[in-house]
Amino acid sequence: MDRSDLSALRQDITKLSRHITRLLEDRRRWIGNPTAVRRRLTEGLGTSTDVQVLRVQAGSAKREVLVVYIDGIVDGQRVADDVVASLQHAGDDVLSWPHTALAGAGLQPEDRWPELLDKVAQGSTLIFAEGLTHAWVADTAKYVQRDITRPQTELAVRGPEQAFIEVLAVQKAQLRQAIATPALRFRDLQVGRAAHTPVAVAYLAGTANASLVDTVVARVQAISVAGISTSAQIAGLIRDHPRSIFPTVRATERVDVATWHVLQGGVAVLTSGDPFVLLAPAPLAAFYRTAMDYSTAWADAAFTRVIRLVSWGLGLYLPALYVALAEVNPNLLPTSLFVMMQGGHSGLPFSPLVEIILMIVVIEVLREAAIRLPKFLSTTIGTVGAIVVGTAIVRAGIVDAQIIVMMTLTALALFATPTYELTGAWRLIGFLLLFGAAILGILGIVLATVAIAAVVIDMNSFGVPYFAPAAPFRLADWSDSVWRAPWTLVRARRMEARPGSSVWRVPPSEPPLSPALRQAQHRRRTRSQS
Numbered sequence: 060m061d062r063s064d065l066s067a068l069r070q071d072i073t074k075l076s077r078h079i080t081r082l083l084e085d086r087r088r089w090i091g092n093p094t095a096v097r098r099r100l101t102e103g104l105g106t107s108t109d110v111q112v113l114r115v116q117a118g119s120a121k122r123e124v125l126v127v128y129i130d131g132i133v134d135g136q137r138v139a140d141d142v143v144a145s146l147q148h149a150g151d152d153v154l155s156w157p158h159t160a161l162a163g164a165g166l167q168p169e170d171r172w173p174e175l176l177d178k179v180a181q182g183s184t185l186i187f188a189e190g191l192t193h194a195w196v197a198d199t200a201k202y203v204q205r206d207i208t209r210p211q212t213e214l215a216v217r218g219p220e221q222a223f224i225e226v227l228a229v230q231k232a233q234l235r236q237a238i239a240t241p242a243l244r245f246r247d248l249q250v251g252r253a254a255h256t257p258v259a260v261a262y263l264a265g266t267a268n269a270s271l272v273d274t275v276v277a278r279v280q281a282i283s284v285a286g287i288s289t290s291a292q293i294a295g296l297i298r299d300h301p302r303s304i305f306p307t308v309r310a311t312e313r314v315d316v317a318t319w320h321v322l323q324g325g326v327a328v329l330t331s332g333d334p335f336v337l338l339a340p341a342p343l344a345a346f347y348r349t350a351m352d353y354s355t356a357w358a359d360a361a362f363t364r365v366i367r368l369v370s371w372g373l374g375l376y377l378p379a380l381y382v383a384l385a386e387v388n389p390n391l392l393p394t395s396l397f398v399m400m401q402g403g404h405s406g407l408p409f410s411p412l413v414e415i416i417l418m419i420v421v422i423e424v425l426r427e428a429a430i431r432l433p434k435f436l437s438t439t440i441g442t443v444g445a446i447v448v449g450t451a452i453v454r455a456g457i458v459d460a461q462i463i464v465m466m467t468l469t470a471l472a473l474f475a476t477p478t479y480e481l482t483g484a485w486r487l488i489g490f491l492l493l494f495g496a497a498i499l500g501i502l503g504i505v506l507a508t509v510a511i512a513a514v515v516i517d518m519n520s521f522g523v524p525y526f527a528p529a530a531p532f533r534l535a536d537w538s539d540s541v542w543r544a545p546w547t548l549v550r551a552r553r554m555e556a557r558p559g560s561s562v563w564r565v566p567p568s569e570p571p572l573s574p575a576l577r578q579a580q581h582r583r584r585t586r587s588q589s
Contacts (some may be wrong), residue, residue, distance in 0.1 A: 255286075
């Protein structure tokens, strides 16, 4: 590079510096000009009737100050007392306001216009003082919230009964109260270009894997949408295999479930406006763990998990096996059972496959109606509808009574799945097994099962194998998978999240003595001293 090129480069840098300086001066000029501020506010916020712009004369110099806020989302009493009333008695030194007259308002300086618009839309109050090169931002947001209630979707007989609510600050406080340690950290983010929804990523420093935390934060930051309204939308945008019917991010409204997940080294994603918290990673086994599993005796929890496994098998394979043995492979049935099954269908107009599909449609319609109706009517329509419709179908000679009993057991078995989002996946898989059984019989069920197993084993949830701890096989994690081991046998955290610290319980160096042994030792010590 010769001297002429260097000289041209210096001139370009000088021009750029002057241009930046001029832009900064222009910004300072309009921020301190009430007329220019009003024009900018009209351009940014429009003429909405809830936008309030108050003109206040501050100090003995009667300096013109504009107070801007949106009515309805701010605490009106705080604005009146801590901002407007304090400005009327403020001194002439504007820079000293945060430490003197407006100390109770918690002022923060800001001179970037997009950030100022975001702040006022989130409930802050903006203060523009004549001649000041920046604006003051006062946190006067009003958090309208409901009371903390019991969980509605994840019920438990025993254990903590506290559910998250929609306010993000309260969600943080609930988690902070449950995990009272300085190691609990929150990473605050925003999602949405138009509607900036606050999101917080919670984790336990030193326990959660740093790569896992960075991955979750990076995926949330990478979301580029106009706006979101639920945490389910965030889950659909950050999860692995977004087109799979199997969920790879778990949602919970229970504080104790989120607490246990974070203590195990996982990450929780809290969303403002939605009481459901996202948990990651979430392999398949995580969707079968409930809060009550950790609030009851280990034997009861282990037995309940075995029942869930049996219910899964019945709900998924019972209709398919019935169709396979009734239509494709009847030679596998004992003679008496074959006669009973075929005798029940004699004289009916439809095949077992059509009857099962018809009953699935009836059950789904009843389920959807029970969800949409008010609570007091949903129980009635669910119970009465099932009895009346089932009895009418059998008497009309459309469906065999065996099908009614089998489909009732199937529906109950599928609804035994603890998490709702996984129930829908198994219902769709049931259709695949059903059609496989109708075409190839038992062989179709086997082939469909192998295909499903191959897909599930190949999936991941934030780097964790979806079928862990079965594939890859990890014996230590089985203590909290298919069954739940006694707490005295559990020493390490689950390794599915690859925590930075695997130690959960440190056993005592010497087992504590019972009262009888302590008394015996005391008597021996007394005799030896005498």
